[in-house]
Amino acid sequence: MNVPMQPSVRLAMGALILAASAVISIVLKSGWPLMVVLAVMLVVRPRWWTVLILGFTFTVFLNSGWPLLGSLFFIATCKPKRWWPIPAGIAFGLVEVLSFYLSDRPVGITRGYTALGSMAEALIYPDHANKVSYWGIYEPVIDWTMALILGTTIGSFLSARYSGDFKLNTVPYLWSFSKGSSTARRWIWAFTAGVMMGFAARIAGGCVSGLLISGVIQLAPAGFIFMMSLWVGGVATTFLFYRSRVIAVRKD
Amino acid sequence: MIELITFNEFLGRLAQTFDASTIEAVKGPTSLYGGLILGLLFGIVLQKARLCKYDIVSGLFRLQDFTVFRVGTPILMVSVVLIFIFKDTGVFELHVPKTVIVPQIIGGLLFGAGIAIMGYCPGTAAGALGEGSLDAIPSILGMISGAVLYAEFFHDSWENTFLKWGAVGGKTFFEILNINHWYLIVLFLLMLTMFLIATTMFDIFIVFLRRTFNLFMELTDALEEKVPPATKPYAVSTLETVRKFRQNLRDLFK
Numbered sequence: 001m002n003v004p005m006q007p008s009v010r011l012a013m014g015a016l017i018l019a020a021s022a023v024i025s026i027v028l029k030s031g032w033p034l035m036v037v038l039a040v041m042l043v044v045r046p047r048w049w050t051v052l053i054l055g056f057t058f059t060v061f062l063n064s065g066w067p068l069l070g071s072l073f074f075i076a077t078c079k080p081k082r083w084w085p086i087p088a089g090i091a092f093g094l095v096e097v098l099s100f101y102l103s104d105r106p107v108g109i110t111r112g113y114t115a116l117g118s119m120a121e122a123l124i125y126p127d128h129a130n131k132v133s134y135w136g137i138y139e140p141v142i143d144w145t146m147a148l149i150l151g152t153t154i155g156s157f158l159s160a161r162y163s164g165d166f167k168l169n170t171v172p173y174l175w176s177f178s179k180g181s182s183t184a185r186r187w188i189w190a191f192t193a194g195v196m197m198g199f200a201a202r203i204a205g206g207c208v209s210g211l212l213i214s215g216v217i218q219l220a221p222a223g224f225i226f227m228m229s230l231w232v233g234g235v236a237t238t239f240l241f242y243r244s245r246v247i248a249v250r251k252d
Numbered sequence: 253m254i255e256l257i258t259f260n261e262f263l264g265r266l267a268q269t270f271d272a273s274t275i276e277a278v279k280g281p282t283s284l285y286g287g288l289i290l291g292l293l294f295g296i297v298l299q300k301a302r303l304c305k306y307d308i309v310s311g312l313f314r315l316q317d318f319t320v321f322r323v324g325t326p327i328l329m330v331s332v333v334l335i336f337i338f339k340d341t342g343v344f345e346l347h348v349p350k351t352v353i354v355p356q357i358i359g360g361l362l363f364g365a366g367i368a369i370m371g372y373c374p375g376t377a378a379g380a381l382g383e384g385s386l387d388a389i390p391s392i393l394g395m396i397s398g399a400v401l402y403a404e405f406f407h408d409s410w411e412n413t414f415l416k417w418g419a420v421g422g423k424t425f426f427e428i429l430n431i432n433h434w435y436l437i438v439l440f441l442l443m444l445t446m447f448l449i450a451t452t453m454f455d456i457f458i459v460f461l462r463r464t465f466n467l468f469m470e471l472t473d474a475l476e477e478k479v480p481p482a483t484k485p486y487a488v489s490t491l492e493t494v495r496k497f498r499q500n501l502r503d504l505f506k
Contacts, residue, residue, distance in 0.1 A: 065269035078296060085319055088301035089326030095293045096331045100344050105281045107294060109374040110399075113392070117400040134403035144287040149378045151291015152298065156382030159299040168384045172306030172371060187390045190370050194377075194394020195401065197366030201374065202402040203415070204359025206349055208373040211356075215349045217331040219425045219436055222351040226360045233364025238313040241369055246314050247468065 014041070031061050046162045048075045074162070081163045096213065103144060106218075108210025109152070110201040112145030114138045117198075178245040295379050304379035306371035306387075313368045316458060316468050318451045325448045332437055346424070353418030370394075460504060464497050 021037035038057055042050045055071025077083075083091070099107045119140040121129040129135055160166040170183045179185065201207045204226055206215075212230065215223020239246055257265070278286040301323045302308050311317025338344055367373055370391050372380050377395070381388040426433040461467045 059269075063269075064271070064274045065266070066274060069270075074296075078300070080300075082302050083300040085301065085322035086326050088297060089323040090330050092297045092301065092323065093327045093330030093334070095290065095297055096327065097334045097338070098293070099290050100335060100347075101338070102275075102279055103281050103283065103286045103290060104279070104344060105347055107290065107375075109378065110395070113374060113395045114399040114403075117396040117403070120396065121400060132403055134407040138403075142284070144282060144284065147284040147287030148291040148294070151288040151293075152295040152375060152378040153291075153382040155292035155295025156299040156304060156379035157295075158292075158382075159296040160383045165299070166384045168386060170386045172310075172385065172387065174307040174310055175371070186387055190387050191390040191394040193366040193368075193370035194391040195398040196362055196394075197370065197374070197391075198395035198398025199402050199406075200359040200362030200366060200398075201395070202359075202399055202407075204356045204363065205352070207363070207375070209375045211349050213327065213331075214347070216328055217335055218346050218348050219332070219433065219440070220348045220351060220423070221353075221420060221425060221428070222349045222356060225351070225353060225356045226363075229357045229360025230364040230367070233361035234313040234368045235315070235364075237365040237368040238310070242314070247316060 031057075035061065042158075043161060046158075046164075048079075051075050051162065074158075078159050078162050081165045093217075096217065105144070106210060106214030107148065108145065108206060108214065109149060110198070110207035110210055111138070112143075112149045113198060114202065115140065115143065115145060178242045294375070295382060298376055298379040299383060304372070304376045304383050304385070306380075306385070309367065309373070309376070310371045313364075318455055321451045322448065322455075325444050325451070329441055329444050332440060336433060336437060348422045348424055350422045351420040352415065353420065355415050355417070358414075456504065460500055464500050465493065 017037060018034075018041075021033045025031055025034040035057060038050075038054050042054050051071050051074055055068045055074075058067035058071075059065055082088075096107060099105065115138045118129070118135045118138045119142075121132070121135070122140040129140070157166070171181050171186045175186055179189075197207075204211060205222075206212075206226075208230075212223050212226050215221075216227060217223075277283075278289060280286065298304050302319060303323065308317060308319050312320040335346070339346055370377075372388060372391055374395060377388045377391045381392065420428075424433075426436050429436075458468060
């Protein structure tokens with residue numbers, strides 16, 4: 001991957017690939033090859049003009065102006081690695097309200113994971129999955145929540161890549177400080193905590209986005225109860241789990 | 253072919269391009285495109301607020317980094333006002349989650365334990381995967397298997413025991429108390445404002461401790477001005493500490 005290439009050679013290769021994909025698109029009378037190549041171009045070289053080209057192509061492709069507007073918005077706002085907490089919180093609140101307006105339901109993620117579990121079981125062992133009564137509520141079909149999860153991953157990826165914050169890592173920095181930098185240990189603990197969290201979300205009936213935030217903003221007691229118990233449980237577990245390594249002291 | 257059009261024609265085409273019917277097409281609770289668009293926005297916001305990072309979320313529970321509170325308070329303030337304005341004007345209806353007191357307390361405690369160890373909640377695990385934190389993969393697999401575990405072995409036997417204890421139903425506070433909801437909203441906003449101020453003061457206090465005594469690692473970097481790296485390591489003389497203490501006090505209240 002790290003072969004040094006002349007800029008002119010790189011440009012020529014990019015132009016060649018673009019032209020080839022355009023020809024394939026015209027031959028097949030379908031826009032998808034060109035779209036895929038443009039998306040790859042955006043990921044490889046996240047600059048403002050690649051975002052603009054992709055937005056413009058989607059505008060032509062879908063015959064609607066919104067993608068271009070969205071890409072302009074993305075270019076204007078997403079270059080810094082982080083927003084200040086309060087503007088970021090206001091944007092988050094607007095997304096929550098938009099979810100009520102657009103999809104007529106609050107943002108909720110855990111439902112998607114549960115439906116994914118239902119789907120996996122239906123694929124592996126369909127006879128048994130029909131008998132489980134709980135899967136009557138969570139039917140194994142691809143629905144809104146899975147699109148939401150996919151969109152969250154893609155949006156976070158694009159935003160991180162565009163601002164240069166994308167970094168592959170297997171162990172978080174603070175974890176390696178408190179618990180050692182062993183990847184296997186971190187991953188086993190993450191899996192265990194994930195099992196705990198999925199189980200707890202099913203008992204309570206939602207997660208942070210689906211129960212806490214959406215409950216509190218509608219002034220439902222559920223959100224407040226969940227918020228308080230989550231906070232208490234989190235702090236208690238942190239102090240029990242990390243013991244003397246809770247407070248990360250700087251020793252440089 | 254390029255054809256020349258008048259300005260009015262151009263405006264007409266522009267209005268056609270941003271047609272309201274394109275919004276109608278992605279509306280509704282079953283539309284996959286609507287979910288994808290919302291997810292994109294959600295992911296961007298999560299990433300920009302840095303909620304997808306283990307260090308930030310764990311720093312909250314270690315009581316040394318309150319970025320999550322400073323992001324979370326405006327979320328609640330903005331959306332509680334907007335949602336009730338839109339509810340009163342009839343744009344959309346509320347979707348109140350059902351309240352069952354005992355399982356939600358137990359579930360919250362367990363969920364908090366999970367967040368404390370894992371450092372991601374379900375939404376931010378998906379975001380962290382997009383950000384390059386590969387330890388979100390076992391987290392997501394774990395959440396799926398936790399849900400399967402619950403559905404397979406526990407739901408049927410627990411359904412009529414403690415999962416029903418303290419059931420209130422899908423009611424809100426103002427329906428229970430039977431008063432106008434705007435009183436509660438104003439009260440809530442006041443509480444949140446005070447909480448935000450207190451959190452910010454605590455943050456300043458922590459910055460002060462860090463700069464004076466080298467006490468915490470720098471998690472909330474870059475929000476303050478760039479702090480020059482400590483020239484003297486860790487063990488400093490008492491006189492030096494007192495000098496820095498007074499210097500920082502002067503800086504803080506300048």
